[in-house]
Amino acid sequence: MVCRLCGGANPPQHASCISCGSPLEHAPQTRGARARGGGAGARPVWYGICLALGALLGLALVRLKAAGDATLQPYALGALLGAGAGLLMGCAPAPVVRVLRHGWSEIMAGLFEWLSDRRLARLRGQCEEALESNRGDQDARCRLAAILWLQGSPEHAEQVLSRALSGTDSPPTARHNFAIAQAHAGRHARALEELGHARAEAPQSATLYWNMGLSRWALGQYNEAAQAFLNALELDPGHLPARNALALARARLGKLEEALADLTELAARRRREPDTVCNLGIIHQSRGELALAEGRFTSALQVDPTHAPGRYNRGLCEVLSGRYRAAVDDFSILSEVEPDHAWALIQCAIALYRLGRKERALDRMRHAVRRGPGDLQVRYNSGTLLLREEMIDRAVSELERAYEIDPRRIEVIINLGVAMYLTGHLRHSLDHFRAATRMAPRHALARYNSVVASSMLEQLDEAETEVEELTALYPGFADAFNAVGVIRLRQDRLVEAAEQFRRVADMMPRSAVARSNLALTYCLEGDLSAAHEQAGLALGLDPDLPAARDIAGHVALELSHKEEAVEHFQALVRLEPTNPDAHSNLGLAYYRDDRLSQSIESYQRVLVFSPKSPEGHNDLGLAYAKDKMLEEAANHLAQVVEWRPDSPVLHSNLGLVYYFKGDTEDAVHEWREVTRLSPRYARLREATRFSAYDDQEMYVRPMDRKTRASHLPLKIAAFRHSFQLALDEKGFDLDIPWPDIGAAAGWKRRAALARKAARRP
Numbered sequence: 001m002v003c004r005l006c007g008g009a010n011p012p013q014h015a016s017c018i019s020c021g022s023p024l025e026h027a028p029q030t031r032g033a034r035a036r037g038g039g040a041g042a043r044p045v046w047y048g049i050c051l052a053l054g055a056l057l058g059l060a061l062v063r064l065k066a067a068g069d070a071t072l073q074p075y076a077l078g079a080l081l082g083a084g085a086g087l088l089m090g091c092a093p094a095p096v097v098r099v100l101r102h103g104w105s106e107i108m109a110g111l112f113e114w115l116s117d118r119r120l121a122r123l124r125g126q127c128e129e130a131l132e133s134n135r136g137d138q139d140a141r142c143r144l145a146a147i148l149w150l151q152g153s154p155e156h157a158e159q160v161l162s163r164a165l166s167g168t169d170s171p172p173t174a175r176h177n178f179a180i181a182q183a184h185a186g187r188h189a190r191a192l193e194e195l196g197h198a199r200a201e202a203p204q205s206a207t208l209y210w211n212m213g214l215s216r217w218a219l220g221q222y223n224e225a226a227q228a229f230l231n232a233l234e235l236d237p238g239h240l241p242a243r244n245a246l247a248l249a250r251a252r253l254g255k256l257e258e259a260l261a262d263l264t265e266l267a268a269r270r271r272r273e274p275d276t277v278c279n280l281g282i283i284h285q286s287r288g289e290l291a292l293a294e295g296r297f298t299s300a301l302q303v304d305p306t307h308a309p310g311r312y313n314r315g316l317c318e319v320l321s322g323r324y325r326a327a328v329d330d331f332s333i334l335s336e337v338e339p340d341h342a343w344a345l346i347q348c349a350i351a352l353y354r355l356g357r358k359e360r361a362l363d364r365m366r367h368a369v370r371r372g373p374g375d376l377q378v379r380y381n382s383g384t385l386l387l388r389e390e391m392i393d394r395a396v397s398e399l400e401r402a403y404e405i406d407p408r409r410i411e412v413i414i415n416l417g418v419a420m421y422l423t424g425h426l427r428h429s430l431d432h433f434r435a436a437t438r439m440a441p442r443h444a445l446a447r448y449n450s451v452v453a454s455s456m457l458e459q460l461d462e463a464e465t466e467v468e469e470l471t472a473l474y475p476g477f478a479d480a481f482n483a484v485g486v487i488r489l490r491q492d493r494l495v496e497a498a499e500q501f502r503r504v505a506d507m508m509p510r511s512a513v514a515r516s517n518l519a520l521t522y523c524l525e526g527d528l529s530a531a532h533e534q535a536g537l538a539l540g541l542d543p544d545l546p547a548a549r550d551i552a553g554h555v556a557l558e559l560s561h562k563e564e565a566v567e568h569f570q571a572l573v574r575l576e577p578t579n580p581d582a583h584s585n586l587g588l589a590y591y592r593d594d595r596l597s598q599s600i601e602s603y604q605r606v607l608v609f610s611p612k613s614p615e616g617h618n619d620l621g622l623a624y625a626k627d628k629m630l631e632e633a634a635n636h637l638a639q640v641v642e643w644r645p646d647s648p649v650l651h652s653n654l655g656l657v658y659y660f661k662g663d664t665e666d667a668v669h670e671w672r673e674v675t676r677l678s679p680r681y682a683r684l685r686e687a688t689r690f691s692a693y694d695d696q697e698m699y700v701r702p703m704d705r706k707t708r709a710s711h712l713p714l715k716i717a718a719f720r721h722s723f724q725l726a727l728d729e730k731g732f733d734l735d736i737p738w739p740d741i742g743a744a745a746g747w748k749r750r751a752a753l754a755r756k757a758a759r760r761p
Helices: 041-065 070-090 094-133 140-150 154-163 174-182 188-201 206-218 220-236 241-251 256-269 273-286 291-301 308-320 324-337 343-356 357-372 376-387 391-406 410-422 426-439 444-456 459-472 478-490 494-507 512-525 528-541 546-558 560-575 581-593 597-609 615-626 631-644 648-661 665-675 679-685 739-758
Strands: none
Touching: 041 070, 094 140, 140 154, 140 174, 154 174, 174 206, 174 426, 188 206, 188 679, 206 220, 206 241, 220 241, 220 444, 241 273, 241 343, 241 494, 241 739, 256 273, 291 308, 291 665, 308 324, 324 343, 343 357, 343 376, 357 376, 376 391, 376 410, 376 581, 391 410, 410 426, 410 444, 426 444, 426 648, 444 478, 478 494, 478 512, 494 512, 512 528, 512 546, 528 581, 546 560, 546 581, 546 631, 560 581, 560 615, 581 597, 581 615, 597 615, 615 648, 631 648, 648 665, 648 679
């Protein structure tokens, strides 16, 4: 995919640009749900097989029962009856066949489990008896540890092995299996140390090198892991898991061609091995061959429909291709087979979110968090989904958990900064964005968000320097040019600001924010007709944009379009019901349109949100006075005079209210104050003193450039998508040189396979 911001080419498996970090969104495809049943051509073949098997069974039964000189008639009848019975069985409903198959699998799993438990219990008793008679029998102790491990008591097994190692004549098996216990508990450094000692005692063990490779893999030492897997293969060329793991280690090291050759050869030899086919698909995916990778995952599922990596990876391919319905199908099937597969749950939530099913997406997200509370991908994706849904407090909590898991993930830091910004913690937000910028100086999202946060914190010089570098890096980044315009506007460089906003409007003709900013710039320049036009275009694109409503209302008042001004400020009050300036401007629009009762209501709301506002009291007092409500007018105007005793206009209006009330003495006192404060104003008011109020201080509340010069929204980093390797990273093998215990371990494996078959959809 080609990034729309920097123009860089990206492999299709990436959710964000590898150059600038900008999200690469895929258009959802509402079609493409995969049919669960087989093709129509498969049914006649199935019926034919059932007929043939039934006929053969009928012939076999006749052959067993009939005498040697039987005629052809009994054989024909037996074949006919057998074919009929086979056809009836073939026509059985699929649920019946499924129930029978699952029931048989459960029976076999129970049988193998019973055989294994019975033998392990008997062997454990023998080992304990041997140890009671001879505490120094290290072989019995090692056998007991292996039995405890297979019985599901790894901690107890580790204690027994530790006692075995305390002796002077402990066998190599003890040290090897003790290392496996350490690795199983996540103590890989200690495990490698013990495996090194065991290798000195038994250097020809392929199992030891296999376990060593897995521990190296868990520590991220892929070069050393590859060497260990190679050593295992030299000792045991038929060790297929080691060959599979070797190819994956080479892929981790960037040797994709070698990995592809290894897995292709292995897949040709083992066509029925789903892990190999699945990992081959992941190599294709790493090379950007998404369609070919999806075909490999499908092939793995044809071999084993319960193969979790194949099902998950195919669903992920469908997400990255925009086929969200098909992805939901695959992830849902996987969740039925493996309810604890947290990655499948969170990716299913993302697919549902892309389809607009937000409630179901949030439900799957909650399940994913419960199943994988310490998983970075789950925490990050759940936080990103909540952030996109504007559930900010919960998003902050999830992203903080993700940050605790890995504080070096740039996308985690960016989205945590966005969440902090939306909660009003601008300083913490800026710190996060700058940290992300230091880690990746060319990351467009980190730098852009840093510019916005710096601008909102009045650090305009730093924001200007950073945004100029950003626009030089990415000349197609319209949001960055809008940020340049906002900074220029707040620096009162209106001509330059208008130039930037016109550029953004050309690049993003459907952007209401760009049109609104251009209207604001024209309004401040005094070009009211151009401001009126751009504000109208902004409202046509987004009728609920507060900045555009505010600008349109101011322009309408300036142009004396009273009805239009009332309409815009009414809409602004609905959008910002706690904004006292919006109520004040609506009150003035009503006042100029002689709708005095509505004007009084608006000014009363101003005092609800700003009770000590002199302008609010003055405006409400004049509205009362014009509506002949003189007592209320006198109370409010007297309060304003108390706060501003040096204003001749206020004294003049209060004197006129007193005069109309009949308080001549108070009116004369106020007018004497007018003459004392400004004889010139007193002479100007002589002609109209007894006929009109002076409402020159009832003015339109100015637009706040900081809030009305709108930045485009902060950039949220994309969802995280990771493919699942078909490699059991905890698949350590115990060293079991005892045939009787090895047979019990084999029955355990057969029981696990039978239970897996029982879960098959």
